[in-house]
Amino acid sequence: RRAAFAQLKNVPPVTKDGHRVTLMVNAGLRDDVAALDLTGADGIGLFRTEFQFLVSATLPRQQDQQKLYKSVLDAAGERPVVFRTVDIGGDKALPYLDHDESGEEENPAMGWRALRLALDREGLMKAQARALLEAGAGRTLNVMFPMVSEPWEFDEARSLFEAQRAWLGSRGRKLPAEVRYGAMLEVPALAEVLDLLLPTVDFLSVGTNDLTQFLFAADRAHPKLALRYDWLSPSILRFVRRVTGQAKAAGVPVAICGEMGGRPLEAMALIGLGIERLSITPAAVGPIKAMLRTLDRGALMSEMGAMLDHPPQNMRATLARWAEEHSV
Numbered sequence: 001r002r003a004a005f006a007q008l009k010n011v012p013p014v015t016k017d018g019h020r021v022t023l024m025v026n027a028g029l030r031d032d033v034a035a036l037d038l039t040g041a042d043g044i045g046l047f048r049t050e051f052q053f054l055v056s057a058t059l060p061r062q063q064d065q066q067k068l069y070k071s072v073l074d075a076a077g078e079r080p081v082v083f084r085t086v087d088i089g090g091d092k093a094l095p096y097l098d099h100d101e102s103g104e105e106e107n108p109a110m111g112w113r114a115l116r117l118a119l120d121r122e123g124l125m126k127a128q129a130r131a132l133l134e135a136g137a138g139r140t141l142n143v144m145f146p147m148v149s150e151p152w153e154f155d156e157a158r159s160l161f162e163a164q165r166a167w168l169g170s171r172g173r174k175l176p177a178e179v180r181y182g183a184m185l186e187v188p189a190l191a192e193v194l195d196l197l198l199p200t201v202d203f204l205s206v207g208t209n210d211l212t213q214f215l216f217a218a219d220r221a222h223p224k225l226a227l228r229y230d231w232l233s234p235s236i237l238r239f240v241r242r243v244t245g246q247a248k249a250a251g252v253p254v255a256i257c258g259e260m261g262g263r264p265l266e267a268m269a270l271i272g273l274g275i276e277r278l279s280i281t282p283a284a285v286g287p288i289k290a291m292l293r294t295l296d297r298g299a300l301m302s303e304m305g306a307m308l309d310h311p312p313q314n315m316r317a318t319l320a321r322w323a324e325e326h327s328v
């Protein structure tokens, strides 16, 4: 099977009825970039920049951040890379960052983390902005902010980047040809004000790992809860259907970058809801491509509308049966 998946490397991710899907990989370390050539993926849909911070004993210097980002872009070549600004804090506390000002956190996943921390730590965010902008000189730079909960947080982060871009420009530094800014949609509150956010973002990416834990109020790492809430539940699927429809209507590309997209049945359901971009773990590229090539997307899309309006008792079983009946 492994060999069969490897053979799909040069085969495009096209559904049986001819729809081209964008299949990207998640990465975090310099060596992860090798996955692009190994899998034939379309790009890196989520580069978790905090990995460099997590493996470092001290705060990575701006030059070291820039070096990493540039080497990733060089290796990716023409393929796009979406850099997510640091998602640290919470359970990814760093010894060299002073977390005392947040106090002891009872619920670190919902705590002072990601963009919340970055907006409070301007120095950290500015250094990362400069590192990314300089690394992206002469190309398109894609920047994505994690844990956006309200539109003003996105606006503030974007403004901070734009101010750094102007500052670098005034000093005669070479800048990216274009900078595109995106938001992760992983806090349910953001979905309720998506109409206010959409005019200001260049792209959206749904982080189903955090989204699931916040939508169900269930710790994503808790062993007793891990199996209780299914990604293929009407709640998650309706959520994805709604935000995908809204984003598409506004002309904003929307991707899925959580682990959910790397499971064949889940990915099938997402495609059936209108998702056209997935960023997944590299090992899943082969299996997902194989699934796509057997999928009649149009048939599934018309089926899923009714399925979600009147959800069956067991959505997973129903989708699995549909897949079997249609030889997916």
Ligand code: PEP
Binding pocket: 046, 048, 087, 186, 206, 207, 208, 209, 210, 211, 257, 258, 259
């Ligand atoms: C997510 O929350 O779905 C996500 C992709 O980000 P992370 O797993 O790094 O929190």
Ligand code: MG
Binding pocket: 146, 186, 207, 209, 210
């Ligand atoms: Mg997340």
